[in-house]
Amino acid sequence: MADPSTYRPAPGSIPEAPGVYKFRDATRRVIYVGKAKSLRSRLNSYFADLAGLHPRTRQMVTTAASVEWTVVSTEVEALQLEYNWIKEFDPRFNVRYRDDKSYPVLAVTLHEEFPRLHVYRGPRKKGVRYFGPYAHAWAIRETLDLLLRVFPARTCSNGVFRRHGQIGRPCLLGYIDKCSAPCVGRVTAEEHRDIVGDFCDFLAGRTDTMVRRLEKDMAQAAESLEFERAARMRDDLGALRRAMEKQAVVFGDGTDADVIAFAHDDLEAAVQVFHVRGGRVRGQRGWVIDKVEEMDVPALVEQFLSQFYAEQAELAKETPEGEGGVVVPREVLVPELPADADALAEWLSELRGARVQLRVPQRGDKRALAETVARNAHEAFAQHKLRRAGDLTARSAALAELQENLGLDTAPLRIECVDISHIAGSDVVASLVVFEDGVPRKSEYRRFALREAATEGDVAAIAEVVRRRFSRYLKETGTGPADDTAEPDQPDQDDQPEQQETTPGIDPETGRPRKFAYPPNLLVVDGAGPQATAAADVLADLGVTDVAVVGLAKRLEEVWLPADPDPVILPRTSDALYLLQRVRDEAHRFAIRYHRQKRSKRVQSSALDGVPGLGQARKAALIKHFGSVKKLRQANVDDIAEVPGFGRRTAEVVHSALAEGATVKNEGSHGRD
Numbered sequence: 001m002a003d004p005s006t007y008r009p010a011p012g013s014i015p016e017a018p019g020v021y022k023f024r025d026a027t028r029r030v031i032y033v034g035k036a037k038s039l040r041s042r043l044n045s046y047f048a049d050l051a052g053l054h055p056r057t058r059q060m061v062t063t064a065a066s067v068e069w070t071v072v073s074t075e076v077e078a079l080q081l082e083y084n085w086i087k088e089f090d091p092r093f094n095v096r097y098r099d100d101k102s103y104p105v106l107a108v109t110l111h112e113e114f115p116r117l118h119v120y121r122g123p124r125k126k127g128v129r130y131f132g133p134y135a136h137a138w139a140i141r142e143t144l145d146l147l148l149r150v151f152p153a154r155t156c157s158n159g160v161f162r163r164h165g166q167i168g169r170p171c172l173l174g175y176i177d178k179c180s181a182p183c184v185g186r187v188t189a190e191e192h193r194d195i196v197g198d199f200c201d202f203l204a205g206r207t208d209t210m211v212r213r214l215e216k217d218m219a220q221a222a223e224s225l226e227f228e229r230a231a232r233m234r235d236d237l238g239a240l241r242r243a244m245e246k247q248a249v250v251f252g253d254g255t256d257a258d259v260i261a262f263a264h265d266d267l268e269a270a271v272q273v274f275h276v277r278g279g280r281v282r283g284q285r286g287w288v289i290d291k292v293e294e295m296d297v298p299a300l301v302e303q304f305l306s307q308f309y310a311e312q313a314e315l316a317k318e319t320p321e322g323e324g325g326v327v328v329p330r331e332v333l334v335p336e337l338p339a340d341a342d343a344l345a346e347w348l349s350e351l352r353g354a355r356v357q358l359r360v361p362q363r364g365d366k367r368a369l370a371e372t373v374a375r376n377a378h379e380a381f382a383q384h385k386l387r388r389a390g391d392l393t394a395r396s397a398a399l400a401e402l403q404e405n406l407g408l409d410t411a412p413l414r415i416e417c418v419d420i421s422h423i424a425g426s427d428v429v430a431s432l433v434v435f436e437d438g439v440p441r442k443s444e445y446r447r448f449a450l451r452e453a454a455t456e457g458d459v460a461a462i463a464e465v466v467r468r469r470f471s472r473y474l475k476e477t478g479t480g481p482a483d484d485t486a487e488p489d490q491p492d493q494d495d496q497p498e499q500q501e502t503t504p505g506i507d508p509e510t511g512r513p514r515k516f517a518y519p520p521n522l523l524v525v526d527g528a529g530p531q532a533t534a535a536a537d538v539l540a541d542l543g544v545t546d547v548a549v550v551g552l553a554k555r556l557e558e559v560w561l562p563a564d565p566d567p568v569i570l571p572r573t574s575d576a577l578y579l580l581q582r583v584r585d586e587a588h589r590f591a592i593r594y595h596r597q598k599r600s601k602r603v604q605s606s607a608l609d610g611v612p613g614l615g616q617a618r619k620a621a622l623i624k625h626f627g628s629v630k631k632l633r634q635a636n637v638d639d640i641a642e643v644p645g646f647g648r649r650t651a652e653v654v655h656s657a658l659a660e661g662a663t664v665k666n667e668g669s670h671g672r673d
Contacts, residue, residue, distance in 0.1 A: 004061045008047045014040040014069070020081045021069040022089075023060060027477075027518060030089035032060050032292065035082040037340070039069050054294045055267065060093045075343035076350075083310040090443065092436070095289040095303070106131040106140050108200060113189050114182045115196045117144060117155050131203045131282070148178040150214075150236045151199035153192065155179065211237065255279050257331035257366070261374035262300050263381035267291055269300055270381035273308075274373050277329070286376070288384045302338035305348070305358075313351050328352040333361050333370055394575050395438035401576035402522065405568055406561070408548055412522035413437055417583045418469075418535070419526040420450075420461045421591035427598045430465045431591035434520070435583050444518075447594045462525050463534040470542050473519055519547055524583055528553040528567070529560040536562035552584050611657045621645055622654070633658050 019039045023032040036042030046053075046061050053061065072078045086094050107120035111127025119140050124130065144155070154161065156171060156179075164171055165183040174181035182192045218233035259274045269291055275283040295303070312327045328351050338344060341358055348356040361367040399411040406412075415435045422428040432446040448465050523539075525531045532551030539547055550568075551560035557577060558567035570577040614622075625643045626632040632640075632654075640651035 004047050004050070004064070007064070007066045009043065009067065014043050015071055016040045017071045018073075018075055018078050019069050019071040020078055020085060021067060022085065023064040023091075023093075024066045024068070025063055026065040028066075029518065030085070030091050031063055032091050032093040033082055033085045033089065034293075035078040037075065039071070043067065043069070054291070056093065056290060056292045057294070060292060063093075075340050076347045079306045079343065079347050080310075083306060086307065087310075087314075093292050095292070095307070104140055106144065106203070108196060110196070114154050114161070114192050116157075116161075117148075117153050117196070117199065118157075119144075129200060131200075145178075147199065147202070148173070151195050151202070152178055152180040153196045153199055154182060156183075255331065255366075256329040257333055258329050259333045259361075259366070259369050259373045260301070260304065261335055261370060261377040262297055262304075263374070263377040264291065264295075264297075264300065266294075268381075268384075269295070270377050270384060271300070271304055272373050272377040272380060274369065274376075275329075276369070284376075286380050288381065297336045298338040301334045301336060302340065302344065305332065305334075305338075305344055309348060309351055328356055330354070331357045331359070333359065333366060335370065335374065336360060395579070398438060398575035398579035401570075401574060402579070405570060405576060406522070406548060406550060406559075408522070410521065412520070412548070414518065414520045415522045415524060415579075415583055416469075416520035417524040417526070417587040418462060418465050419584070419587035419591040420458050420465075421588075421595040427595055428461060429591060429594045429598055430461060431587050431594060432465065432469060433583065433587045433590055435579075435586075438579060440586060445590060447590065449598065458527060459530050459534045462527065462531045463538050466523070466525075466535045466538045467542070470519070470539060470544050470547075474542060474544070519544070521548065523547050523549045524580060524587075525549070525551050526554070526584055526587060527551045527560075528558065529562075529564065532560045533562045550580075552580050554584075557581065611654055614654065618645060618650075629658075 016038050018035070018037050020033065020035045021039060021043060022030050025031050034042070046057065046067075050058050050062070070081065072081060104119050104121050107118055108129045108131075109116045109118075109127070110129055120128075120130070148155070152173075155173065156164075160171065161183050164174075168184055170179065170181035170184050170186070173179035174184070174186070180187045180192055180195060182189065187195070214233055214237050218230050218237065221227075221230035221233060255276055256278070257276045259276060261272050263270045267290065268288060270286065270288045272286045273284065274281055275285075293299075309328055328348050330352075332348065337358065337360060345356055345358040348358065361370045399413070402408065403411045413436060417433050417435075418430060420428065420430050428450040430448040430450060432448070434441045434444040446469070448468065450461050450464055523535060525535050528551050532549055535551075536549045539545075539549065549562055552558075553560060553567070557570075557572075559570060559577075559580065560567045570580075621643055622632055622640070623629070626635060635655075637648070637651045637655045640646060640654055641648050643651075646654075
């Protein structure tokens with residue numbers, strides 16, 4: 001534990017101007033980013049009596065080894081710089097209000113020829129329009145089932161769509177008129193896109209126009225004595241009205257607003273957001289986050305607004321179609337105004353491109369809705385406390401048990417695990433996964449394509465991975481000899497030319513930590529004693545003495561220490577064993593996925609074997625450009641010639657060879673028939 005007084009800035013050296021500051025640990029990793037109206041006042045508060053600091057703040061300042069700051073001109077500039085640094089460095093003590101996979105949305109794949117409507121969880125993609133998020137997936141499916149009667153758009157997957165196009169018959173939804181069946185040509189691509197466009201307009205809030213149009217068409221059909229058509233439109237109107245009832249009207253004036261509320265204690269806070277568009281509640285989101293500093297409601301409001309809307313603005317740049325509405329609404333309703341409310345409102349207005357009101361609702365419907373959101377926040381916080389208590393206790397117990405049973409000096413806050421994957425010695429690959437504080441840190445996962453030990457068995461493969469990983473660590477921290485073979489099989493991690501750097505472990509060009517700059521407290525290898533001993537021998541050869549090594553055998557879940565004749569047997573109900581199993585299983589999953597990718601590429605490129613003038617590099621370029629051999633067969637000579645490194649003559653040779661191969665394959669299949 002570091003003493004904050006050892007890196008406290010000299011008295012009077014901190015400016016009183018507004019700015020943004022960074023705390024770094026002993027390895028120069030950024031662990032916290034903050035902003036302040038007065039840097040001197042804010043930073044001096046961190047170096048007060050440790051006993052009086054917030055528990056998470058105390059942990060942060062004792063983990064840090066240095067602090068630095070940047071002076072800015074305005075509070076708006078500080079807001080933007082703080083967000084950019086949090087996004088760039090991903091500090092462990094900062095909170096990021098990111099959208100995760102827990103909230104479902106309704107996705108419309110506008111980039112496809114025949115757009116599809118479906119429930120989706122995950123990161124946003126270009127060319128897809130999103131509506132939501134919704135609290136439950138069943139709510140989306142129920143609404144979608146009602147609206148498909150009026151807007152019979154495609155909802156099937158690409159595979160189902162192609163299959164029914166090949167057999168010439170629509171699926172069940174096509175027969176019951178809940179799909180316009182573009183797969184069999186009942187409607188053209190343009191007609192289907194018009195249906196999808198009307199669907200999007202309805203969900204975006206333009207419901208009155210749709211209802212009036214259907215009422216007019218129904219009346220005209222009745223006047224023309226087309227009673228069956230009029231009856232269908234009557235049923236369609238009923239479906240629309242039922243769907244509209246599910247989106248309760250809360251404001252009659254067509255308000256666009258986000259209503260935000262908090263529930264918190266000394267250590268954590270819950271936030272709930274209701275998105276109101278066109279006077280209706282269109283979506284709901286919630287988070288529970290750890291508090292790093294002592295924060296009241298105004299401070300929580302400031303932190304949330306600056307990070308949440310900046311994140312939404314970044315998503316909007318990646319998905320120009322938006323999420324069924326603008327990034328920032330006309331009004332943001334909060335429980336209390338922060339100290340820099342004017343600066344926040346100005347910054348939000350810049351994001352929106354129009355004036356944004358940041359205010360506290362005082363009376364009427366908006367006040368009533370704010371109270372409803374606050375009740376949701378308190379309920380979510382209470383439920384989180386019930387779940388979280390067990391999770392935190394189990395993780396802390398697991399780390400403490402590992403420390404005790406393995407004889408470690410400290411609890412293994414960072415655990416890395418290595419696993420090997422192959423089939424009969426072919427396409428040998430390895431994975432390296434990272435857990436920090438008992439939870440996965442997927443941004444630091446690594447994968448390796450093995451070369452030297454590919455045919456020598458798992459023990460040699462483990463040794464190669466450990467040597468490459470820790471040789472790279474020693475190289476990047478400047479504490480050992482460089483090993484040019486110690487690099488994972490990823491394009492962005494190739495060895496770089498030697499640079500003159502001032503800080504070990506920090507890339508001088510980007511200022512960010514290098515990929516292998518942080519060692520684990522505990523290294524887990526998938527296997528028994530021989531694998532653990534091989535990994536420990538490599539570490540000893542490299543001079544790495546502060547990393548513990550264990551092997552976890554699958555058969556009996558035994559924990560093996562290097563060179564020990566007998567394993568450590570952890571109880572089956574042990575939290576420590578469960579954590580080791582989770583780490584091992586995650587490494588296994590990651591290794592298998594990489595192995596399948598490598599094998600798939602090899603199998604695909606084998607169809608190109610024997611084509612004159614094609615080496616491995618050109619085969620890989622073709623597969624990367626077209627995605628598969630099947631699509632490559634469908635390409636013409638001009639398409640192939642567009643691939644970098646291919647001329648017209650080579651493209652003709654490839655096209656001819658693939659055409660001949662397809663002919664031989666077809667003739668062979670006919671012969672078997």
